Amino acid sequence: MDNRRLFRATATALAAAGLLIFGCTPAPGSAAPESRASGSSAPDSAALKKFYDQKLKWRSCGAPGFQCATMKAPLDYAKPDGTEIELAVSRKKATGPGKRLGSLLVNPGGPGGSAIGYLQGYAGIGYPAPVRAQYDVAAIDPRGVARSEPIECLTGPEMDAYTQVDQTPDDQTESGLLAASFKKFAQGCEKRSPGILPHVSTVEAARDMDIFRAVLGDKKLSYVGASYGTFLGATYAELFPQRTGRLVLDGAMDPSLPARDLNRDQTAGFETAFQSFAQDCIQQPDCPLGNTTAAEVSARMKAFFLTLDAKPVPTGESRPLGESLATTGVIAAMYDESAWPQLREALASAMDGDGSALLALADSYYERESDGSYANLMYANSAVNCLDLPAAFTSPEEVTQALPAFEQASPVFGKGLAWASLNCAYWPTKATGTPHRIEAKGAAPIVVVGTTRDPATPYKWAQSLATQLSSGTLLTYDGDGHTAYGRGSDCIDTAINTYLLEGTPPPPAKKCS
Incomplete structure (x- = not known):
């Protein structure tokens, strides 16, 4: 059996949930003062007028009802008369009945997730019918992502090797090999994507969205962003x-x-999600990690990772399942509790000497195809993150010093996620963003949604953002998985639909389960 087919539903669920890559955490960018705009729909300067006034040539694409086009934007907003780039956009027009409310832009996160893929694979057909009836649901692949001047870094075989490097080094030799892999990755991006690499910040992507808003004919932007897409929206x-x-x-x-x-x-968030998985696992007859306590499940999971670190298991192909790929496969299943049964099955098979099912989960996470090629998700992810914020660590020595804090946050994942955070240390382009509060004074009411046991975006982040935004309202989902809208809670969906269709945000501190 091709295990990639077995886990295709899982990959789709991850995309719909707003994928957030571990160890490459999305990070805020700073807004230059000249980027701030007035309340009109006009461009910021005369030099940008040609972009705001452009007319798109729409054509049918994908499934019936979807249209695609190409939109122009400046490569560098500081030099709008210079090099131009082409960004892929798509939409599905409102189906009616009811009053048309304009366009609703969507973004699934990542950074690096294809908004067009999300639109055509989920939002344009899976969002609640009343929303699709009154909105043209639209998407723009952010610069550097998928169809929009995509960042390229490694060949398929090089990426295979990169994903197998030991991310829990036991000595200086192994930490040196890991650092070398990060350097090779960064050098590959610089070599293959030199022009676009310094210009994929979140601020630039947000400015592209404003051009798209104007080109679509909307005076104001309506938007649903998941995961990193929330930072883009903010x-x-x-x-x-x-x-x-x-x-x-x-x-x-x-x-x-x-x-x-x-x-x-985020490391603590994955630990919270794993503990929820562990509590569920011990209640199932097929739990391969024990059936007594969640602590036993955690201990056996960590022990199995150590076993794979010493001796990977075969997968039926040239890539054996070592600790790094196994950890990625387990983390992939933390995004959606519907993947937990598949994870139990995959772990049982791996413990019995067949790592193919757990490898398939890792492959779905990395967007690796059966022919060995990769989508550009991981390349764009690093490019955006490393531009948006200064590196978490600048040397292996700094990681070593921080290990106790990360392992306290997660005994299961802490060591690996700490070392994965070294990736931006060797990035060829200097970060342009800084961490800062976003208040957005003068904005209309904004709904911030947080899930209490979200693995990738901990609930306290939603609490913080809702407090920072001058018009923020927090909507809480007491549950598991990454994000909440469209994942089975009638309470959440009703609150968000009401806001999108009527403009009425949920009452303060509303909680759903």
């Missing part, structure tokens, strides 16, 4: 508060935190 509100319409920020980021704090918090 950045838009900061840059253009008077152009901000109905914004839903689901699985929220905290833009005030530096990269090291973000990574450590």
Whole structure:
């Protein structure tokens, strides 16, 4: 059996949930003062007028009802008369009945997730019918992502090797090999994508969204962003508060935190999610990690990772399942509790000497195809994160010093996630952003959604962002998994639908389960 087919539903669920890559935590960027805009729908300067006034040539694409086009934007907003880039956009027009409310932009997060893929694979067909009836659901692949001037870094075989490097080094030799892999990754990005690499910040992506808003004919931006997409949406509100319409920020980021704090918090989030999985696992007859206590499940999980570190198990192909790929496979299943049965099955098979099912979970996470090629998700993820914030660590020695804090945050994942946070230390482009609070004074009410046991965007981040935003309202989902909208809670969906369709945010401190 091709285990990639077995886990295709899991990969789809992850995409719909707003993928947030571990060890490469999305990070805030700073807004230059000249980027702040007035309340009109006009461009910031005369030099940008040609971009705001452009007419798109829409064509049918993908499934019936979807249209695609190409939109132009400046490579460098400081030099709008210079090099131009082409960004892929898509939409599905409102189906009716009811009053058309304009466009609803969507972004699934990442950074590096394809918004067009999300639109055509989920939002344009899976969002609640009343929302699709009254909105043109639209998407723009952010610069550097998927169809929009995609960042490229490694060949398929090089990426295979990169994903297998030991991320829990036991000595200086192993930590040196890990650092060398990060350096090779960064050098590959610089070699293959030199022009776009310095210009994929979240601030620039938000400015691209404003051009798209104007080209679509909307005076204000309505938007649903998941995971990193919440930071993109919050950045838009900061840059253009008077152009901000109905914004839903689901699985929220905290833009005030530096990269090291973000990574450590996310490490704790994955531990929280794993403990929820462990509590569920011991109640199932097929739990391969024990059936007595969650502590036993954690201990056996950690012990199995150590076993794989010493001796990977075969997978039926040239890539054996070592600790790094196994950890990625387990983390992938933390995004959606519906993947837990598949994870139990995959772990049982791996413990019995067949790592193919757990490898398939890791492959779905990395967006690796059966022919050995990779989407550019991981490349764009690093490029955006390393530009948006200064590196969490600048040397292996700094990681070693921080290990106790990360392992306290997660006994199961802490060591690996601490070392994964070293990736931006060798980035060829200097970070342009800084951690800061986003208030977006003057913006219309913004709904911030937080899930209490979210693995990738801890609930306290949503609490923080809702407090920072001058018009923020917190909507809480007491549950598991990454993000909340469209994941089975009628309470959450009703609150968000009401806001999108009527403009009425949920009452303060509303909680759903």
